[in-house]
Amino acid sequence: MKLLITGAAGFIGSNFVFYMLKEHPDYEIVAYDDLTYAGNLATLQPVLENSHFKFVKGDVADRRRVFSLFENEKFDVVVNFAAESHVDRSIEDPGVFLKTNVLGTQTLMDAARRFKVKRFHQVGTDEVYGDLPLERKDLFFTEQTPITASSPYSASKASADLLVMAYCRTYQLPVTISRCSNNYGPYQFPEKLIPLIISRAMEDKEIPVYGKGENVRDWLYVVDHCKAIDQILHNGKEGSIYNVGGHNERTNIEVVRTVLKLLGKQENLITFVKDRKGHDLRYAIDPSKISNELGWEPETSFEEGIRHTVDWYIENRKWWEDIISGDYQQYYVQMYGSN
Ligand code: NAD
Ligand code: DAU
Numbered sequence: 001m002k003l004l005i006t007g008a009a010g011f012i013g014s015n016f017v018f019y020m021l022k023e024h025p026d027y028e029i030v031a032y033d034d035l036t037y038a039g040n041l042a043t044l045q046p047v048l049e050n051s052h053f054k055f056v057k058g059d060v061a062d063r064r065r066v067f068s069l070f071e072n073e074k075f076d077v078v079v080n081f082a083a084e085s086h087v088d089r090s091i092e093d094p095g096v097f098l099k100t101n102v103l104g105t106q107t108l109m110d111a112a113r114r115f116k117v118k119r120f121h122q123v124g125t126d127e128v129y130g131d132l133p134l135e136r137k138d139l140f141f142t143e144q145t146p147i148t149a150s151s152p153y154s155a156s157k158a159s160a161d162l163l164v165m166a167y168c169r170t171y172q173l174p175v176t177i178s179r180c181s182n183n184y185g186p187y188q189f190p191e192k193l194i195p196l197i198i199s200r201a202m203e204d205k206e207i208p209v210y211g212k213g214e215n216v217r218d219w220l221y222v223v224d225h226c227k228a229i230d231q232i233l234h235n236g237k238e239g240s241i242y243n244v245g246g247h248n249e250r251t252n253i254e255v256v257r258t259v260l261k262l263l264g265k266q267e268n269l270i271t272f273v274k275d276r277k278g279h280d281l282r283y284a285i286d287p288s289k290i291s292n293e294l295g296w297e298p299e300t301s302f303e304e305g306i307r308h309t310v311d312w313y314i315e316n317r318k319w320w321e322d323i324i325s326g327d328y329q330q331y332y333v334q335m336y337g338s339n
Helices: 011-023 041-047 063-073 087-092 095-114 152-171 193-202 222-235 252-263 288-294 302-315 317-325 328-336
Strands: 002-006 028-033 053-057 077-080 119-125 175-180 207-210 216-218 240-244 249-251 270-273
Touching: 002 011, 002 063, 011 028, 011 041, 011 222, 028 063, 041 053, 041 317, 063 095, 077 095, 077 222, 087 152, 095 119, 095 152, 119 152, 119 222, 152 175, 175 222, 193 207, 193 252, 193 302, 193 317, 207 252, 216 252, 222 240, 222 288, 240 288, 249 252, 252 270, 252 302, 302 317
Parallel strands: 002 028, 002 077, 028 053, 077 119, 119 175, 175 240, 207 270
Antiparallel strands: 216 249
16 A cells, blocks of 8 residues: 655654554555645654655645656555644735645645545544634534634635545545544644643743633644544545544643643743634534544543653754754755755
């Protein structure tokens, strides 16, 4: 089995590469990533010498490059993680989100059709469902919840999902989509809430909390997400969408306090700042479908996962310090002559 994993130098993509090489050592994996600011080739260092792994630098929206890659490699399966993924950046500059997340997905699917890929899996997000009211704890996102995107990021991801389903219906492209809640764990770029808190607290810097910190996110340990995608690839029904989440709802301020406590830092580092524009109130996934159909269950509790994550950032300080200082970009210059 030969897999193309796009966005493999990012947070979830790299964890997925490690997971698949461990669980399926006979598979061949090609990682394709444009190494944007969010991609870090140093993350993939441990597998660069693995004979079942190959890294190719390139843009998912570059049609010629994508088609020639598919022609040369003859993939069985494509898993598309490549995306601009940060909501705040999408509010500042939506254009690149549309190019990568929508046109990039279209380009990959066109190649998947042309070269008869057996499965195209789109890594989606629960943000396509908009948000839920804070006071209605009984409400959850199901696969039937209407698409109501709030930010340019979620609108771009929703557009991609619609296109994926359209390619399935119109061209019978064998697709699946997973829509996961907020991930956390090793190798997450320190612009996202959890690694941002950890790295800033370790340097005794202020922790910016948007609004009153009352917004709720449903946290899933990244390896549980990787396992869900693996199960969907093997047993998921073509044309199906699967919500992925583990009922780990926390307010942002609860998450911040938990991390500060684990690090032995004082709460006076917390600084309430201006709220995000259009800030989604609450995300909460109903994972019954993937649980009933595929038997997937999350294995890592929030308490265990967050402890492991904090330990990882303590033990791998150089990884995130290089990102904050910009040094990790030097790696690309060494490898490719430019960023
Ligand atoms: P990330 O930002 O850490 O990684 C994205 C990767 O995609 C980077 O390596 C980047 O270099 C690459 N990339 C960006 N533009 C590209 C392009 N044009 N061509 C090729 N590669 C490109 O993101 P992440 O948090 O790992 O998210 C991965 C996927 O999972 C995204 O599709 C995201 O929407 C989805 N998702 C993320 C979460 C989460 O909590 N992080 C939850 C649900 C779904
Ligand atoms: O739900 C899945 C989504 O989760 C993914 O699709 C996105 O790619 C991923 O980035 C994430 O989106 P969020 O916007 O929920 O994640 P972020 O880490 O940016 O923010 C989490 C919450 O913390 C959110 O309510 C905003 C808040 N926040 C964030 C930052 C960066 C703060 O209060 N302060 C901050 O500095």
